[in-house]
Amino acid sequence: MGQTAQQVLSDAPTTNQRLRDWVAEVAELTQPDRVYWVDGSEREYAELTDELVAAGTLKRLNPELFPNSFAGFSDPKDVARVEEQTFICSAKESDAGFTNNWMDPAEMKTKLDGLFAGAMRGRTMYVIPFVMGHLDAKDPKFGVEITDSAYVVASMRIMAQIGTEVLRKIEELDAFFVPALHSVGAPLEPGQQDVPWPCSDEKWIVHFPEERSIYSYGSGYGGNALLGKKCYALRIASVMARDEGWLAEHMLILKLTSPEQKTYYLAAAFPSACGKTNLALLDPTIKGWKVETLGDDITWMRFDQEGQLRAVNPEAGLFGVAPGTGWDTNPNAMRAISKGNSIFTNCALTDDGGVWWEGMTHDTPEHLTDWQGNSWTPDMDHPAAHPNARFCTPIDQIDMLAPEYHEPDGVPLSAIFFGGRRKTTIPLVTQSRDWSHGIFMGSTLSSETTAAAAGALGRLRRDPMAMLPFMGYDAGDYLKHWVKLSSGVDAAKLPKIFLVNWFRRTPDGGFAWPGFGDNSRVVKWAIERIEGKADAVETPIGFVPTAESLDLEGLEISDLELESALKVDALEWAEEADSIDEWYRRFGGSLPEELLGELEGLKSRLG
Numbered sequence: 001m002g003q004t005a006q007q008v009l010s011d012a013p014t015t016n017q018r019l020r021d022w023v024a025e026v027a028e029l030t031q032p033d034r035v036y037w038v039d040g041s042e043r044e045y046a047e048l049t050d051e052l053v054a055a056g057t058l059k060r061l062n063p064e065l066f067p068n069s070f071a072g073f074s075d076p077k078d079v080a081r082v083e084e085q086t087f088i089c090s091a092k093e094s095d096a097g098f099t100n101n102w103m104d105p106a107e108m109k110t111k112l113d114g115l116f117a118g119a120m121r122g123r124t125m126y127v128i129p130f131v132m133g134h135l136d137a138k139d140p141k142f143g144v145e146i147t148d149s150a151y152v153v154a155s156m157r158i159m160a161q162i163g164t165e166v167l168r169k170i171e172e173l174d175a176f177f178v179p180a181l182h183s184v185g186a187p188l189e190p191g192q193q194d195v196p197w198p199c200s201d202e203k204w205i206v207h208f209p210e211e212r213s214i215y216s217y218g219s220g221y222g223g224n225a226l227l228g229k230k231c232y233a234l235r236i237a238s239v240m241a242r243d244e245g246w247l248a249e250h251m252l253i254l255k256l257t258s259p260e261q262k263t264y265y266l267a268a269a270f271p272s273a274c275g276k277t278n279l280a281l282l283d284p285t286i287k288g289w290k291v292e293t294l295g296d297d298i299t300w301m302r303f304d305q306e307g308q309l310r311a312v313n314p315e316a317g318l319f320g321v322a323p324g325t326g327w328d329t330n331p332n333a334m335r336a337i338s339k340g341n342s343i344f345t346n347c348a349l350t351d352d353g354g355v356w357w358e359g360m361t362h363d364t365p366e367h368l369t370d371w372q373g374n375s376w377t378p379d380m381d382h383p384a385a386h387p388n389a390r391f392c393t394p395i396d397q398i399d400m401l402a403p404e405y406h407e408p409d410g411v412p413l414s415a416i417f418f419g420g421r422r423k424t425t426i427p428l429v430t431q432s433r434d435w436s437h438g439i440f441m442g443s444t445l446s447s448e449t450t451a452a453a454a455g456a457l458g459r460l461r462r463d464p465m466a467m468l469p470f471m472g473y474d475a476g477d478y479l480k481h482w483v484k485l486s487s488g489v490d491a492a493k494l495p496k497i498f499l500v501n502w503f504r505r506t507p508d509g510g511f512a513w514p515g516f517g518d519n520s521r522v523v524k525w526a527i528e529r530i531e532g533k534a535d536a537v538e539t540p541i542g543f544v545p546t547a548e549s550l551d552l553e554g555l556e557i558s559d560l561e562l563e564s565a566l567k568v569d570a571l572e573w574a575e576e577a578d579s580i581d582e583w584y585r586r587f588g589g590s591l592p593e594e595l596l597g598e599l600e601g602l603k604s605r606l607g
């Protein structure tokens with residue numbers, strides 16, 4: 001054993017042998033200047049953010065505008081998740097499936113060992129014990145992230161419960177934890193000056209599903225680096241869920257209270273940057289309906305003993321898309337952000353020391369510093385904030401947070417929405433014919449690509465259950481798991497499934513539906529369908545609202561817009577069915593039979 005490892009073992013503030021050994025092994029490999037065990041305290045957060053300010057990574061914002069808040073600016077080559085460089089290294093290639101990148105685990109381990117060797121030289125190695133979900137859940141899901149980025153530590157403290165309390169619980173239960181190793185991949189030579197946002201041109205986001213471990217190299221950004229989020233709570237958790245009989249999904253959770261004071265819980269899966277945070281923080285424009293939130297990005301669900309599907313949010317913060325989040329469109333998010341305690345990444349700076357992004361306010365400030373640090377005026381032809389700029393804010397700053405967020409067993413779901421960003425074809429809302437048809441809708445979900453991932457924008461792709469970049473195993477097996485889990489369940493207890501699309505266009509190119517707070521009208525229709533109160537037209541694709549059955553009171557919408565939002569177009573659907581056919585063929589043999597049956601049903605109804 002090397003000297004570094006010996007030192008780590010003698011200093012380690014834990015009795016957990018597996019953790020001690022792993023931290024010692026990583027320190028020996030990555031050769032950091034020092035090892036620091038994160039306690040999660042407020043004092044520690046203050047020290048870390050002070051250091052980040054001194055290093056130029058963060059700017060402290062004007063406390064009168066955004067108390068205890070900071071702005072960070074990434075390297076322009078490190079602004080989003082990197083799907084091309086994301087790997088599922090299962091023992092068998094077929095277990096990764098056609099939607100994931102795969103490499104032989106042994107080969108990948110050798111590659112990673114090479115990359116991580118000496119990768120933390122000149123830096124501090126932080127050890128972050130964390131839990132996704134409740135510390136007092138029946139089977140709490142632990143992780144330990146090792147990182148050489150203080151920005152990651154500060155952000156993880158907002159997004160998850162971290163630190164000593166978690167470590168004590170791991171020891172007490174002698175619990176399994178997911179080892180999650182992260183480095184920005186930018187070692188410092190003695191005397192070398194650091195940059196504000198160290199990262200590497202070479203990036204690798206790697207998951208070993210059988211051993212339930214994560215390695216992330218080269219990026220400091222969001223889902224690439226905050227490993228409790230997409231890497232653990234979706235990719236690794238989806239594998240745990242497959243093996244343990246539950247579901248890890250890219251969904252928000254909402255609580256609705258009707259004018260009759262009846263409560264309903266709804267979960268919704270939309271691809272990245274397609275409206276989850278906005279729907280989660282819905283400010284209804286219709287009277288009498290109350291909305292509260294439980295989660296905005298990730299949902300873990302399981303059927304309870306009574307056959308009721310229950311949902312929890314395993315996260316403690318919001319990592320929300322900033323552009324488009326404004327006082328008009330999402331006042332609840334704005335109120336939460338304004339309380340401070342937030343980290344902003346790649347937003348623009350105002351001259352009075354606040355942050356700004358496109359869509360935040362009605363009027364664009366006359367002068368800003370853009371996300372790349374340049375002076376900016378509204379006549380310029382590029383946005384001031386990066387399109388994937390983000391705010392990172394504690395979830396308990398949301399005024400409308402439902403108290404049930406804190407319940408480890410979660411809430412019973414009445415409805416599930418699937419949705420994407422589609423200019424054509426997909427109506428505003430369609431109720432599925434039944435549960436199986438609903439899974440079909442989820443499995444064929446499609447969306448135009450957004451700035452949340454590196455790559456071309458606006459390209460149409462299938463994104464099953466909004467999980468395309470997040471399934472930790474074969475896509476066909478993932479869909480089979482959905483079918484299998486629900487197969488014995490009393491159909492009356494299953495949530496009703498709806499397909500929604502806020503993004504359809506009119507012939508002149510504008511949005512057909514106003515969206516945002518007016519999406520409450522769609523939610524109301526869905527609840528009234530569940531209650532058997534709202535009308536619908538039965539079409540070949542499912543049940544679509546009649547114009548009269550949607551509550552449009554107080555809404556300014558033209559007949560053309562409404563028609564564009566609701567229509568089921570035979571020609572568009574003929575093309576869509578062909579495209580689904582093509583999509584399903586890519587699964588090879590791994591697609592569940594039931595879904596092939598659903599496609600045949602759709603084709604025959606379309607005629």
Ligand code: GTP
Pocket residue numbers: 270271272273274275276277278279296297319320321322323324325329452502503511514515516519
């Ligand atoms: P991730 O955090 O990447 O998973 O994204 P998300 O699904 O939470 O998306 P979010 O709610 O942040 O919305 C992404 C973008 O879509 C923002 O720019 C929003 O302003 C915009 N958006 C959200 N809801 C609507 C809507 O109903 N209509 C329109 N036109 N735009 C919307």
Ligand code: SPV
Pocket residue numbers: 080081221222223224229230271272273297319452453
């Ligand atoms: C997403 O891309 O779906 C996000 C942002 O929620 S990230 O954390 O970068 O994955």
Ligand code: MN
Pocket residue numbers: 250271272273297
């Ligand atoms: Mn997301």
